Amino acid sequence: xxxxxxxxxxxxxxxxxxxxxVSKTFGETRALVDVSLAVNAGxxxxxxxxxxxxxxxxxxxxxxxxxxxxxxxxxxxxxxxGLADRGAWLARVACVYQKSMVVPPLTVAExxxxxxxxxxxxxxxxxxxxxxxxxxxxxxWGFDIDVDQEASTLTVEQRQIVExxxxxxxxxxxxxxxxxxxxxxxxxVDRLFERVRRLREGGVGVLYISHxxxxxxxxCQRVTVLRDGELVLTGNVxxxxxxxxxxxxxxxxxxxxxxxxEAARTAVLGETSLEIKGLNVASRSxxxxxVDLTVRAGECVGLVGLRGSGSSxxxxxxAGLLKPRGGxxxxxxxxxxxxxxxxxxxxxxxxxxxxxxTHTVLGRISGRFGVVSTRRRTEVATREVQRLQIVARTxxxxxxxxxxxxxxxxxxxxxxxxxxxxxxxxxxTVGVDVASKEALLDGIxxxxxxxxxxxxISDDFEDLRxxxxxxxMVRGRITASFDRPPWDRQQLISAVExxxxxx
Amino acid sequence: MAESAVKTKAxxxxxxxxxxxxxxxxxxxxxxxxxxxIVVLMIxxxxxxxxxFTPSNLINVAEGGAALGMVVVAESLILLTGKFDIxxxxxxxxxxxxxxxLVAPKASEGLGTELSPWLGLLxxxxxxxxxxxxxxxxxxKANFNAFIFTLAMSILLTGLQxxxxxxxxxxxxxxxFIYLGAESWxxxxxxxxxxxxxxxxxxxxxxxxxxxxxxxxxxxxxEAARAAGISVDRIRIGVFMVASVLAAIGGLMQAGRVxxxxxxxxxxxIFSVFAAAVIGGIALEGGRGRMIGAxxxxxLLSLVTNILTLSNVSSTWIDAVDGAIILIALGLAKLIGTExx
Numbered sequence: 050x051x052x053x054x055x056x057x058x059x060x061x062x063x064x065x066x067x068x069x070x071v072s073k074t075f076g077e078t079r080a081l082v083d084v085s086l087a088v089n090a091g092x093x094x095x096x097x098x099x100x101x102x103x104x105x106x107x108x109x110x111x112x113x114x115x116x117x118x119x120x121x122x123x124x125x126x127x128x129x130x131g132l133a134d135r136g137a138w139l140a141r142v143a144c145v146y147q148k149s150m151v152v153p154p155l156t157v158a159e160x161x162x163x164x165x166x167x168x169x170x171x172x173x174x175x176x177x178x179x180x181x182x183x184x185x186x187x188x189x190w191g192f193d194i195d196v197d198q199e200a201s202t203l204t205v206e207q208r209q210i211v212e213x214x215x216x217x218x219x220x221x222x223x224x225x226x227x228x229x230x231x232x233x234x235x236x237x238v239d240r241l242f243e244r245v246r247r248l249r250e251g252g253v254g255v256l257y258i259s260h261x262x263x264x265x266x267x268x269c270q271r272v273t274v275l276r277d278g279e280l281v282l283t284g285n286v287x288x289x290x291x292x293x294x295x296x297x298x299x300x301x302x303x304x305x306x307x308x309x310x311e312a313a314r315t316a317v318l319g320e321t322s323l324e325i326k327g328l329n330v331a332s333r334s335x336x337x338x339x340v341d342l343t344v345r346a347g348e349c350v351g352l353v354g355l356r357g358s359g360s361s362x363x364x365x366x367x368a369g370l371l372k373p374r375g376g377x378x379x380x381x382x383x384x385x386x387x388x389x390x391x392x393x394x395x396x397x398x399x400x401x402x403x404x405x406x407t408h409t410v411l412g413r414i415s416g417r418f419g420v421v422s423t424r425r426r427t428e429v430a431t432r433e434v435q436r437l438q439i440v441a442r443t444x445x446x447x448x449x450x451x452x453x454x455x456x457x458x459x460x461x462x463x464x465x466x467x468x469x470x471x472x473x474x475x476x477x478t479v480g481v482d483v484a485s486k487e488a489l490l491d492g493i494x495x496x497x498x499x500x501x502x503x504x505x506i507s508d509d510f511e512d513l514r515x516x517x518x519x520x521x522m523v524r525g526r527i528t529a530s531f532d533r534p535p536w537d538r539q540q541l542i543s544a545v546e547x548x549x550x551x552x
Numbered sequence: 553m554a555e556s557a558v559k560t561k562a563x564x565x566x567x568x569x570x571x572x573x574x575x576x577x578x579x580x581x582x583x584x585x586x587x588x589x590i591v592v593l594m595i596x597x598x599x600x601x602x603x604x605f606t607p608s609n610l611i612n613v614a615e616g617g618a619a620l621g622m623v624v625v626a627e628s629l630i631l632l633t634g635k636f637d638i639x640x641x642x643x644x645x646x647x648x649x650x651x652x653x654l655v656a657p658k659a660s661e662g663l664g665t666e667l668s669p670w671l672g673l674l675x676x677x678x679x680x681x682x683x684x685x686x687x688x689x690x691x692x693k694a695n696f697n698a699f700i701f702t703l704a705m706s707i708l709l710t711g712l713q714x715x716x717x718x719x720x721x722x723x724x725x726x727x728x729f730i731y732l733g734a735e736s737w738x739x740x741x742x743x744x745x746x747x748x749x750x751x752x753x754x755x756x757x758x759x760x761x762x763x764x765x766x767x768x769x770x771x772x773x774x775e776a777a778r779a780a781g782i783s784v785d786r787i788r789i790g791v792f793m794v795a796s797v798l799a800a801i802g803g804l805m806q807a808g809r810v811x812x813x814x815x816x817x818x819x820x821x822i823f824s825v826f827a828a829a830v831i832g833g834i835a836l837e838g839g840r841g842r843m844i845g846a847x848x849x850x851x852l853l854s855l856v857t858n859i860l861t862l863s864n865v866s867s868t869w870i871d872a873v874d875g876a877i878i879l880i881a882l883g884l885a886k887l888i889g890t891e892x893x
Contacts, residue, residue: 135781150779152772154839155765163769164762164780172762 063126064089065223065254066111066142071120073106080106082278083120088223088254093245095265095286096258098275099298104258105147107275108227111256113138125222143216144225149333151208153201158183160200161215186214191240205333206237213241217248224248225256228357230264242268260355262294262546276300295542319346320381322502323367323471327376330366335359337366338525340376342504344471349493349503351516353545356508359525361389364475364506382470385409385501387461389475395460401445403430405459409467433462436495438488454485461489465496472496475506490515508545510538523547583833586848589881593855601862609858611740615809617854618743619644619733621847622802623821624828625747625754626795628846631829632758633788634771634838635691638702638822640799642709643683645818647800648807649713651676652722652729660724661717669726676800683709684796688789706822714815723812732801733808743805750798755843763787771838828853831881852881 064087073081081103088094098104109115110122113132122129130137151160161183168175183196192210194203200211213229226245230238245255245268257269265272266286274282274297282289282297323344330337337359344350354360365371367378368386388394396405407414407426414425430444437458441451448459461477474493478486494515497503505516513519519531521544529544597604604610623640630637655672656662687705691698735742758764769777770784778784807813832849834841856877860870 135778135783139781144779146779148775150773150776152769152776152839154772154835155768159765159769163776164766164782166762174760174762174765176760 064123065125066225066256067123067126068107068110068117069121069123071107071110071117071122073103073110073115073118079278081110081117081275084275084278084280085120086273086280086283088256090222090252090254091249092271093249093255093257093269095269095272096256096275097260097262097265097272097294097298102275102298103278104275105227106278108144108146108225108256108258111223111225112142112144139219139221141221142223142225143219143221145209145212145216145227145229147227149208149212151200151203151211153199155200156196157187157194157198157200157203157211158196160211161186161196161218163215165219183214186218204331205336210237213244217244222252223254223256225258227258228260230259230261238264260546262291265294266291274298291543292539295539295546299538299542318348319500322346322381323384323504324379325363325367325376326379328363328366328373328378329375330359330362330371330373332359332362332365332371335362336525337362340522340525340527342520342527344502344504346470346500346502347497348518349497349505349516351513351519352504352506352522353508353513353519353541354506354522355545358522360506360508360522361475362525363522364389364473364504367471367473367504380471383467385464385467385469385472387464387472387474387477389479391457391460396448396456396463398449399447401443402434402439402441402448402451402459403427403444405448406430406433406462406466409463429466433466436465437462437492452482452485454481454488457481458485458489458492461492465492469501472501472503473506474503476509476512477505477507478509478512486511510536510541513541521545583842583845584848585833585884586831586845586852586881589884590848590852590855593852593859597855597859597862600859604859604862607739609862611744613854613858614744615741616857617850618741618747619802619806619809620821620824620828620854621747621850622750622805623799623825624832624846624850625750625843626798626802627822627825628829628832628834628841628843629754629767629791629798630795631834631836632771632838632841633767633791634774635698635788635792636702636826636836637687637698637792637795639683639687639705639709640795640825641818641820641822642706642713643680643796643799643818644803644806644821645813645816646709646713646803647676647679647683648803649716649722649813649815649817650679651804652725652807652813653717655726655729656722657724661720661722662724669728672726672729673804676804677797680797680800681793684793685789687796688792691792692785692788710819713817717815719815721812721814725807725811725813729804730808730811733805734811735808741809743809746801746805751843751847758843767791768839771835772840824853827878827882831878831884849881853878 067087068085070083070085071081072079072083084103084107086094086096086107096104096107106115110117113129113135116132124141152163158180162179166172167179167182180196187194187196194207194210200208203211209229216224229241245257249255257265259265269286271284272286272289272294273280274294276298277300281300282294321343325340325342328337328340335357340363342350342352352360352363362371364386366373367380368384397408403426407429410429411421414429415421427444433439434441434444439458439462440455448456451459457477461474464472464474472493477493478489481489490512493503493505497515505512507513513536517534519536519541520527521529521531521541523545524547528547531541623644626640627636651672652662654663654665654675655667655669657666658664683705687702690696691701731742732746733741733743737745758767766777766782766787769780769782770787774784803818806817828849829841829846830836830849831852832841832847833845856874860873865873
């Protein structure tokens with residue numbers, strides 16, 4: 050562990066929020082290991098780390114949604130209230146969460162003052178005053194949002210603003226912003242920063258979580274890096290260079306992959322199979338602006354971006370699940386689709402492996418009058434089971450009883466069963482064991498070599514070794530491209546995090 | 553291009569007093585979708601039978617709607633918090649039956665103890681409270697599926713109601729027990745006054761009380777409500793309790809109106825209850841809808857039943873026509889609902 054000496058001028062006796070040697074374990078996963086972190090009054094403290102590093106767990110400890118297994122949380126020098134006492138937590142910590150905490154049927158004003166009395170009477174709602182105060186808050190921010198508007202009609206950005214306005218107006222001395230800028234435009238980000246500066250000058254301590262490292266240099270004084278649940282680096286922002294920060298986030302990979310991600314051999318490319326021009330899509334999970342890309346037969350294009358960058362939105366649009374607002378998508382042939390969330394969109398858990406594998410080809414395996422031929426179903430299912438090395442006792446074993454890795458193989462197999470010309474896979478190896486990962490990536494590499502155009506959308510660098518070309522998305526736009534493997538880890542991370550680094 | 557939904561200019565600011573007229577109209581439109589339908593129905597009623605517009609008939613309609621209205625308020629409260637309760641119809645029948653049985657003479661299927669009728673009323677209230685608490689705790693705390701759990705509960709309650717007296721009807725009830733359903737103030741049945749008051753209080757509470765607003769928040773986004781410090785479980789269980797008590801009072805109104813409690817009181821009522829709430833704009837997924845809308849739903853259903861009776865539609869066809877009209881009203885509500893701003 051590296052530590053940098055200075056902790057800045059000791060302005061206030063007690064930090065507004067402090068974690069002391071906290072640990073938290075979920076089942077087998079050690080989410081946090083002996084982490085200590087203090088946020089002082091008047092400072093903005095950045096918390097960074099890759100997905101799964103333990104940032105969200107730390108936030109849940111600081112907001113009282115979970116209790117540490119070991120160690121202690123202190124707020125303004127006092128030990129933390131009990132988990133059941135939500136009121137006490139809310140008065141001390143305000144948090145803008147990653148997932149939307151807006152109540153769609155209520156108005157903007159009500160959402161800002163959710164469960165908080167405005168005016169003198171505690172149990173009755175003073176509508177006039179609430180609207181006036183909400184309106185004032187919005188004016189203060191310079192946002193033109195009608196406070197009488199129903200929150201369901203707001204855009205993603207506006208919802209975010211409502212949540213930030215709510216958190217700030219509570220008046221807690223400790224504010225946690227968990228990726229607040231993921232869905233904001235540049236101008237809105239600037240306003241947010243201005244506001245954070247003002248709060249800081251007023252003595253509020255801010256814990257700022259972001260994937261956009263350049264923001265940290267803009268508004269934070271100290272930074273702490275988590276990796277695999279452990280604190281690996283902490284110190285003043287001025288003392289820590291970008292390269293050092295990225296190195297701390299990434300850590301030392303196995304020697305062979307220290308700087309380069311193993312490269313795929315470049316196959317002979319065929320015709321263009323997927324052509325996207327000027328694609329614009331509005332989506333809650335990240336809008337997409339003016340994206341152009343083509344994938345040729347035998348090519349595997351990796352589309353890399355953080356959550357909310359719009360990369361998965363591109364995949365959903367190609368699969369026809371999202372309607373573009375503008376632009377065109379032309380696919381020559383069948384599009385196979387591996388959705389981001391296998392539990393939600395990937396399979397029917399109670400049905401067998403064979404049925405799930407053949408859902409995409411029901412037309413082909415059924416005869417006249419739509420009667421499904423079990424013989425043909427078995428043929429197709431057997432082929433996919435072999436191709437992806439799916440481990441199941443029998444072909445009709447319910448998918449729900451398989452391991453996560455094998456479930457994911459079924460999802461990929463289902464997409465491949467249709468013999469697609471284009472395969473869109475979003476995070477195809479997320480949450481699976483190493484052996485399954487190998488099998489899945491091998492399967493994808495083999496269909497690529499057989500002339501399928503693959504669009505692989507992933508933020509897992511291991512996945513990218515089957516790619517022949519990479520495109521990086523930041524805030525809804527393609528911002529960098531890597532045309533020939535091997536890829537340089539550092540450069541790639543810099544590009545993905547939205548930093549201006551020559552590539 | 554980036555969608556500039558967030559306008560950067562601070563002026564002209566939306567004034568607090570300035571509420572967009574179109575917005576207001578659309579907002580009320582949703583709640584009052586059914587008003588034109590009700591007007592059309594009234595005209596149809598007058599054409600079908602001149603008796604329709606006589607005071608005694610209109611009071612009859614209101615009286616019929618009063619008991620239904622109580623259960624609709626009850627169900628709407630639960631629907632707003634994102635759950636529902638099918639067993640309200642069981643409570644509607646069983647609670648007054650047990651109360652009546654306790655206080656009625658032996659000759660008219662009562663227990664024959666001739667206890668104070670107030671005790672009977674207390675029993676009605678308590679049955680509602682107990683059933684509501686049971687449902688609330690098991691659906692919310694033990695996380696049973698609301699549909700299957702309250703369906704089973706409904707079958708159980710209705711079965712108890714039938715089995716308790718071997719299918720007999722309790723009649724000859726004491727005056728205090730039937731006061732609510734049988735007496736009138738200023739020519740209008742007490743039940744109608746009480747139901748109107750219940751709608752008004754519920755409406756006010758939902759609009760102005762903190763817990764009322766919390767109910768919308770719970771139905772609209774449970775996680776957000778929880779994070780905001782709302783005691784979501786306590787409120788949801790409380791709503792189940794209040795709703796069952798309201799259903800029991802509705803059953804009492806029905807008992808007073810016919811001065812008896814039959815073994816079948818309340819059966820199939822829940823379909824009309826859901827229909828009235830939903831066509832009145834209470835969203836099944838929770839968090840949306842207002843009492844004024846639910847009230848128009850009740851009025852509509854009561855009018856339909858009355859007009860069908862007056863127009864001499866064969867009693868075997870009434871259900872079919874009833875269903876068809878509900879479907880049409882649903883279609884209408886959907887049409888208006890999706891056109892909302």
